[in-house]
Amino acid sequence: MEQKGEIVKRGFLKILGGKGRREFRDGSGRRELAEAIVDPGNPLTARVMVNRVWALVLGKPLVATPSNFGALGEKPTHPDLLDDLAVRFMENGWSIKTLTRELVLSAAYRQAAENPRVAVAADPENRLHTRMARRRLDIEQFRDALLLVSGRLAQEGGRSLELDDPENLRRTVYGRISRKELNALMMQFDYPDANVHAADRASTTTPMQKLWMMNNPFVIERAEQLAERLNAPGRPVAENIRRAYEALYGRPAGEEEIRLGKAFLAEGDDGAMSRWAQYAQILMAANEFLYVD
């Protein structure tokens, strides 16, 4: 550096702190920086956090650009709600648990995805939260769900493991993420480039994803394990099907669904995969397993 300018004193960002910019004098300044970030006079931090939790719970954020609340970002759809939540979030000691509890107990959250009382046309983009957004499971949730229903989900943490390792039955969030070469499965299901800041995740539907569902040994193994759990010998087939629907979809099976299932299972084993395992794979590959509404 050949031409040095004036020495800039340590302090909070001028663009956020305004004219009364606070200077940091104590030690490394980190404590003061932390205090400035969560100062009640700087509600930006709380707004950003509340917006993200809202998006996770309700399916879309109040500010459509979660990482940009500046002049180039989008305006909030419900500014008063955002501020109300942000202030109480601070008052409650920044408790994410309290915030989440409040959101999931709200009338907006407890709606179904179909609201017979309000026509879709009256609120096509669901800006008014007249219904719950139909939510697709992320790959992490989806892989975990496959492990859970097959009875193999390992509820343990530890060092991250390769997701391609067939022995890795832990929750997907513990999978190894390499910035150099992203895991192929994660990439296929929209995991963003790990070198780039990602405010949200795209949601694509591709045939490559379905090939994984149809043919990957991980899925086939889960289907076989699920079949083992479902097909209790000596119990009527219809009863097994009913239990399958309750376990996978959390609802009773319909008459038509039971009839179709019975017909498929009645054909008997005909190949290297049992009829029940094939049926279990169908239930796991169905849209109803992938979506929550």
Add this chain to the structure above:
Amino acid sequence: MWTEPETPLTRRALLSRAAGGFGMLGLAGMLGLNREASAARNPQPHFAPKAKRVIFLFMNGAPSHVDTFDPKPALEKYKDKEPGEKLYRNRKGKFLPSPFRFSRHGQAGIEVSESLPEIAGVIDECCVIRSMHTDVPNHEPGLLKMHTGNIQPIRPSLGSWALYGLGQENENLPGYVVLRPSPRIVVGPALWSNSFLPARYQAASVITKDMAVDKLLANIRNPRLDCARQRKQLDLLQRLNRLHLDKREGDAELEAQIQAMETAYQMQMAASDTFDISKEPQGIREMYGNSDFANSCLLARRLVEDGVRFVSVYYTSDRSNQPWDTHSSHNQNHPKLCADSDKATAALIRDLKSRGLLEDTLVIWGGEFGRTPYAQPNKKSPEKVGRDHHHTGFSMFLAGGGVKGGMVYGATDEVGMHATENRMHVHDLHATILHLLGIDHERLTYRWSGRDFRLTDIHGKVAREIVA
């Protein structure tokens, strides 16, 4: 979880049992905020495209321009001199004349080195650019610049931008395919990253060491069920999906999932066929040659023939992640590399031409930069002299895809140090490639992090003179 509980339920157990735990899973995170319907997005080009597909043949490590496409007889005159100017890399040697003879080829009479006799034979299809230049003579930034227009690794690649601009042509195949014989490659997947562009524009990366279809494509076959049995399985699946959909007012996203499942089933047959180069007749196989690069070139032709938009073929090997980086023994290694690349590249151009595909398929040949016209001396064994990285003047060529054939565009100075006439920066090359694809590089933008991004940032000039 669906067996009757033997002990009274705790709150935690109740939550994890209800609906197989989905209530909780649903809570844990729903990040897909910008929900897009999945149906093929086929945007309109900005104007009539000349090229519909691209094959980028990439010579990793950077080939020497003064030994291939840019003859510099004056190097003989200066062979006892070193460059007098201040250089980016402070390593100098004496000017090094090319040991390879240049002669004129084709109706256009373009001078090509004897190290590329086959490409010389198709030179009337090619537009040789002798005035390329880039920002930095180091591999990582040079590779990133050539692939993403930016020397830092956070931008989408040319292939992803092209796919974003053009949309997919064949839904049964990925729109952007990357072929390389070994996972080893300098920089790595950032070269073909979709970065902040939606995942739909990502590349399918294929390792071509083993050309057996199920080795090339993951999950392309069910290890247990044959197609007939799988069809019956899918028939029931789709019945159940329809029942589910009927209760949900025909939600387009659910419909797209049903479609994707059908496409996946079809893809098992279609993709298996496309990726299988053993279906090629012996004569064609021989024309390309028998090497990793040759196999990839042949596969690239099959891919574009069936509607893949963008194919990148990397010249690497298990032994070297950048074979063209001839810092030592340049005169010995360069002709070996050329022999392999030359035969397959020319075969690809001939093959595309004979199928009528060359007119709307753009073939690009080159590396991240060029090599110095002066020597990188080798003190221990002077005969192992090499050439160093060189970024201020180098050559590439384009063929087909609406480019004028039998043409030389631009020039370097007397000794091949700097591009002087019709200078073509990497941004200009990118702008020109997008132009050939019917895309205005200034209008192909994506909004991210509060602003619009372009492949060419605020740069790029279309070289209209080379467009047919």
